[in-house]
Amino acid sequence: MSQGSCFQSVMSPCLPGVVAVALVVLAGCGKSGPELAEVAGKVALDGKPVAGAKVVFQPQDGGSTSSAITNDDGYYELYFGVNQPGAMPGKHRVSITTGRPSSSEEFAQGITYPERVPPKYNDE
Known part of the structure; x- marks a missing residue:
């Protein structure tokens, strides 16, 4: 042999x-985790971009949120967790807020800013 x-x-x-x-x-x-769909857009108020806004998509059927911070042009791209772009497919409740600290130091000092997005845009 x-x-x-x-x-x-x-x-x-x-x-x-x-x-x-x-x-x-x-x-x-x-890849592990749920199926995700890419989501990007622009936040504008009275025709002007809203910079530094926090955009949050909360799935109506439960599940984890996706979020982003708008850039100077009001543009955002959602992230599910730290390094996963996108959001879970389906219907979401969307909230946009601006009255938050801009740094960890401001957060530690309890500094907040006035909300620039009128409540009617975040009410159901």
Whole structure:
């Protein structure tokens, strides 16, 4: 028996097990968590962009929120957690607020700012 055929006969019974383990390992390397859809937009009030606004999408059927902070042009892109762009598909309650501290130091000192978004835009 040649060395190649001996190797093949020893490995043949193990091959399906090796393939199965490899598939399980590779499946574990994929994205985890819920299905997400990309969400981006612009917040404007009286035709002017609202910079520094916190935009929160809360799923109506329960689940975790997605949020973003608008840039100077009022543009935002939602994130679900730290590094996952998007929001869970479905109907959401959307809130937009601006009366918050702009830094951790201001937060620690209890500094707040007046809300620039009228309440009627955040009421149900």
